Amino acid sequence: MQGNGFHNAKLFTAVNPAATIDYALFQRCVHCGLCTSSCPTYTELGDENDSPRGRIQLMRMVADGHPLSDRMRRHLELCLDCRACETACPSGVRYGRLIEPFRLAVEQADQRGEARYDWFREIVLFRLFPYADRMRRLLLPVRLMQRLGWYEMAERLGLFRVIPGRLGRMAPLLPSRLQTAPRLPKFLPAVGRKRARVAFFVGCVADAVFRPTHWATLRVLQQNGCDVFIPPEQGCCGAIHFHSGDNRGARRMADANLVAFELDRYDAIVVNHAGCGAMMKEYGLHWQDGLQPHRAKFAAKVKDINEFLDNLGMVPPAGRIEAVATYHDACHLAHAQAITEAPRRLLSLIPGLELRELPESGICCGSAGVYNLNQAEMSDRLAQRKVENILSTGARIVLASNAGCLLQIQRELRRRKLPLFVMHPMDLLDLSYESKRPWRG
Amino acid sequence: MSPLVTELRAAAGRENVLSAPSELAVYDCDGLTIERQPPRAVVLPGSTRQVAAVIRVCQRQGVPVVPRGAGTSLAGGCVPLGEAVVLALSRMNKVLSIDLRNRMAVVEAGVANLQLARALSGTGFHFAPDPSSQAASTIGGNTATNAGGPHTLKYGVTVNHVLGVEVVLSNGSIVQFGPVGDPAGLDLIGLLVGSEGTLGIVTKVWVRLMPNPQDFHTLRAIFADVADASNAVSQIIAAGIIPAAMELMDQGILAVVEEAFHFGFPTDAGAILILEVDGPRAGLDRQQQRIVELCRQFGAREVLQASTAPQRELLWKCRKLAVAATGRLSPSYLIEDGVVPRSRLPQIIDRIAEIGRRHQIRIVNVAHAGDGNVHPILLFDERDRQQVDRALAAGREVLEECIACGGSVTAEHGIGIEKIALMGRLFAPADLEAMRRVRQAFDPSLRLNPGKLIPPRGLSPLDRGHPQ
Ligand code: SF4
Ligand code: SF4
Numbered sequence: 035m036q037g038n039g040f041h042n043a044k045l046f047t048a049v050n051p052a053a054t055i056d057y058a059l060f061q062r063c064v065h066c067g068l069c070t071s072s073c074p075t076y077t078e079l080g081d082e083n084d085s086p087r088g089r090i091q092l093m094r095m096v097a098d099g100h101p102l103s104d105r106m107r108r109h110l111e112l113c114l115d116c117r118a119c120e121t122a123c124p125s126g127v128r129y130g131r132l133i134e135p136f137r138l139a140v141e142q143a144d145q146r147g148e149a150r151y152d153w154f155r156e157i158v159l160f161r162l163f164p165y166a167d168r169m170r171r172l173l174l175p176v177r178l179m180q181r182l183g184w185y186e187m188a189e190r191l192g193l194f195r196v197i198p199g200r201l202g203r204m205a206p207l208l209p210s211r212l213q214t215a216p217r218l219p220k221f222l223p224a225v226g227r228k229r230a231r232v233a234f235f236v237g238c239v240a241d242a243v244f245r246p247t248h249w250a251t252l253r254v255l256q257q258n259g260c261d262v263f264i265p266p267e268q269g270c271c272g273a274i275h276f277h278s279g280d281n282r283g284a285r286r287m288a289d290a291n292l293v294a295f296e297l298d299r300y301d302a303i304v305v306n307h308a309g310c311g312a313m314m315k316e317y318g319l320h321w322q323d324g325l326q327p328h329r330a331k332f333a334a335k336v337k338d339i340n341e342f343l344d345n346l347g348m349v350p351p352a353g354r355i356e357a358v359a360t361y362h363d364a365c366h367l368a369h370a371q372a373i374t375e376a377p378r379r380l381l382s383l384i385p386g387l388e389l390r391e392l393p394e395s396g397i398c399c400g401s402a403g404v405y406n407l408n409q410a411e412m413s414d415r416l417a418q419r420k421v422e423n424i425l426s427t428g429a430r431i432v433l434a435s436n437a438g439c440l441l442q443i444q445r446e447l448r449r450r451k452l453p454l455f456v457m458h459p460m461d462l463l464d465l466s467y468e469s470k471r472p473w474r475g
Numbered sequence: 476m477s478p479l480v481t482e483l484r485a486a487a488g489r490e491n492v493l494s495a496p497s498e499l500a501v502y503d504c505d506g507l508t509i510e511r512q513p514p515r516a517v518v519l520p521g522s523t524r525q526v527a528a529v530i531r532v533c534q535r536q537g538v539p540v541v542p543r544g545a546g547t548s549l550a551g552g553c554v555p556l557g558e559a560v561v562l563a564l565s566r567m568n569k570v571l572s573i574d575l576r577n578r579m580a581v582v583e584a585g586v587a588n589l590q591l592a593r594a595l596s597g598t599g600f601h602f603a604p605d606p607s608s609q610a611a612s613t614i615g616g617n618t619a620t621n622a623g624g625p626h627t628l629k630y631g632v633t634v635n636h637v638l639g640v641e642v643v644l645s646n647g648s649i650v651q652f653g654p655v656g657d658p659a660g661l662d663l664i665g666l667l668v669g670s671e672g673t674l675g676i677v678t679k680v681w682v683r684l685m686p687n688p689q690d691f692h693t694l695r696a697i698f699a700d701v702a703d704a705s706n707a708v709s710q711i712i713a714a715g716i717i718p719a720a721m722e723l724m725d726q727g728i729l730a731v732v733e734e735a736f737h738f739g740f741p742t743d744a745g746a747i748l749i750l751e752v753d754g755p756r757a758g759l760d761r762q763q764q765r766i767v768e769l770c771r772q773f774g775a776r777e778v779l780q781a782s783t784a785p786q787r788e789l790l791w792k793c794r795k796l797a798v799a800a801t802g803r804l805s806p807s808y809l810i811e812d813g814v815v816p817r818s819r820l821p822q823i824i825d826r827i828a829e830i831g832r833r834h835q836i837r838i839v840n841v842a843h844a845g846d847g848n849v850h851p852i853l854l855f856d857e858r859d860r861q862q863v864d865r866a867l868a869a870g871r872e873v874l875e876e877c878i879a880c881g882g883s884v885t886a887e888h889g890i891g892i893e894k895i896a897l898m899g900r901l902f903a904p905a906d907l908e909a910m911r912r913v914r915q916a917f918d919p920s921l922r923l924n925p926g927k928l929i930p931p932r933g934l935s936p937l938d939r940g941h942p943q
Pocket of ligand 1: 063065066067069070086087090119123124125126127799802
């Protein structure tokens with residue numbers, strides 16, 4: 035590249051963060067720039083350092099021996115890892131396989147170097163989030179407050195703002211009515227002719243916050259002739275650890291799931307939140323050890339609920355829902371798993387529902403895992419952009435197949451006091467099967 | 476901090492100026508990667524006033540200014556030669572108004588084609604130029620390079636669709652040409668469109684909106700070889716049909732496109748034509764029938780119509796993204812832009828293959844067959860200096876060959892630095908001198924995108940204008 039002096043460069047003495055990246059992956063990028071307009075951060079900021087092409091060049095510079103300056107680092111940290119650029123790239127650049135190992139290495143170097151204790155990461159992210167029961171216990175007081183009407187008052191009065199940092203940002207993310215639902219059973223039988231035998235993946239945050247959606251999903255599976263098994267030993271998919279730089283923690287989670295699911299018993303492992311699905315579909319990629327073939331086999335069985343029902347051929351639901359709805363493409367579904375048509379096809383089977391295309395549907399809502407906690411400003415900007423686009427459709431129902439998106443969109447709508455319904459496609463399909471509607475009257 | 480950066484910050488706002496070397500590197504080239512040079516600073520102005528202020532600073536400091544849109548140019552038009560300041564218009568990205576009654580839209584220069592298309596969706600109107608980079612490229616960039624695209628055959632290039640421009644001149648003054656019905660005085664719009672930022676910086680564009688055709692039929696025809704396909708093309712034109720587009724892809728590129736987009740092209744086909752007719756529904760069936768007959772007459776083994784909108788979109792995606800998809804075959808490419816009489820297409824494709832073999836450079840081809848415009852794509856690894864040299868030599872020969880076939884070198888991708896040395900082939904010395912004088916009239920100190928488009932006196936033809 036060039037040989038200028040780099041004044042701001044923070045020399046890192048540890049290993050080169052690009053060291054584990056296959057250089058051929060960089061060379062796939064022909065620098066055409068056709069990905070830029072799909073990138074949320076470039077669209078917002080207009081600086082090519084915040085575009086996919088720019089970030090690839092920054093990482094490649096580091097691979098070529100250039101020190102990683104603080105500024106370069108900031109541009110790379112601002113990336114949502116939404117992988118919209120992968121969908122856009124004609125040359126087949128696997129961007130996720132560049133940024134993920136790169137960030138992992140930077141994070142690990144940090145931990146080695148400064149040994150700074152990040153309480154949020156260690157306690158909230160690693161000890162709390164991945165365990166659905168701990169999360170639920172923690173949320174008990176919230177639920178109580180909500181029932182008493184204190185929570186909304188606190189939100190109105192801005193009391194959450196006095197909670198410092200990332201924890202303070204989390205409070206308003208919670209849905210205004212945390213619904214309770216009974217624990218999931220171990221097994222639910224197919225309704226009608228039996229068509230498949232599946233295992234259901236429960237997850238952590240999804241179970242703590244969206245258990246009613248789990249129930250809806252299970253009922254939809256039953257309606258479609260599936261025997262559904264819910265192995266009780268399963269745990270978190272490991273995505274939280276993986277994306278926060280704890281590679282080993284992520285592998286532990288993955289391997290616990292290998293044990294929990296007896297693959298040969300099921301036609302598929304069905305997941306209803308895109309973030310978990312994307313992670314589990316990549317189990318075979320991340321760790322090259324003796325268990326790798328098992329992980330790859332596991333990954334091949336993982337199916338997103340929309341994908342699974344679409345392939346199976348969904349039994350059309352009968353209940354009419356006269357409403358205008360719009361569907362938001364979760365990054366982890368559209369870009370990481372290339373699933374865009376299936377959910378639209380399923381939803382179009384609901385009698386009476388008018389599905390309007392959401393402008394910029396494939397642009398991230400700013401949730402992106404824990405991004406909304408770490409990169410608050412960009413996250414808010416993208417949430418606002420998303421809601422503007424949603425409003426332009428005139429829809430009353432917004433659908434998304436991922437917990438993070440649901441929370442993020444809900445929060446922004448609530449902040450603006452907009453009475454839209456934010457739901458998972460399975461919630462709406464379930465209502466239609468049950469001949470109910472999202473609202474009374 | 477250098478005085479230049481201090482002044483730029485004052486002119487455009489601190490948050491709109493990049494000056495750390497590690498942040499400048501990504502602005503060191505555009506889609507043409509064999510020339511790289513980092514700029515001295517990058518400014519991302521938010522308004523025309525800021526653009527003007529930046530130009531004045533650069534004039535005072537004696538620093539060249541290079542405008543940039545999305546940086547998708549394939550000709551190096553955005554490479555900051557001479558330690559220039561890059562003026563990136565990406566933050567000026569608002570669609571200012573859409574006036575359907577007067578069939579006109581007003582956009583800031585940094586608006587992407589895609590963004591305008593989105594804003595127009597559902598109105599029944601569109602902006603006609605459709606360069607292959609349209610997913611990312613900007614209207615300002617289209618204007619600066621007079622961009623074309625597959626539908627040029629019927630609808631013309633950007634200059635036919637620009638009704639007015641707002642421009643910042645080299646002295647920092649802001650002027651506006653058009654948009655008026657009947658132009659009086661000099662047609663400066665025609666002069667500015669395609670001037671690649673050498674006469675001024677376009678900040679706002681009034682574009683013509685075309686009503687969407689009532690209907691279109693998109694066909695793909697599969698041929699045994701390029702010769703058959705090009706003969707069919709000539710016959711179609713001779714029969715008096717003007718399709719909206721006629722695009723050719725050869726076997727080499729088909730394989731890549733198939734890998735990238737899974738359209739279902741037979742990879743053993745020698746060549747494929749994508750043909751589109753559009754207009755009032757009434758005449759389309761007859762035109763289509765005639766085209767099918769002619770293709771069959773020239774041995775097409777299959778002519779199929781894309782029956783659904785998604786299929787048509789996928790077909791066009793295959794064609795438009797074909798060039799970048801070659802990244803799957805090799806780390807870098809050089810795309811040439813030649814034109815030959817339509818009847819000579821088979822011959823030039825043969826010659827290109829021979830040149831590739833001789834230089835041991837793999838070459839695949841796409842062509843706007845209707846205009847005899849071929850885009851040979853030369854594949855190489857930019858880290859291997861010898862391969863780079865071989866690719867450059869082969870590219871030069873390809874263009875020589877186009878000229879020898881009675882053709883020329885077009886400027887569809889702009890001249891930039893990539894083709895600057897060929898200008899001597901396209902124009903007589905007196906023509907070039909006239910251009911230089913026009914340029915000097917607009918920019919006496921030659922600070923606006925120097926080293927692009929118009930060659931300095933004495934640059935010999937077919938010397939690449941490389942600084943390296
Ligand atoms: S990532 Fe893909 S689309 Fe983006 S510049 Fe590289 S090759 Fe082009
Ligand atoms: S992953 Fe998303 S945010 Fe990151 S570069 Fe790609 S498109 Fe941009």
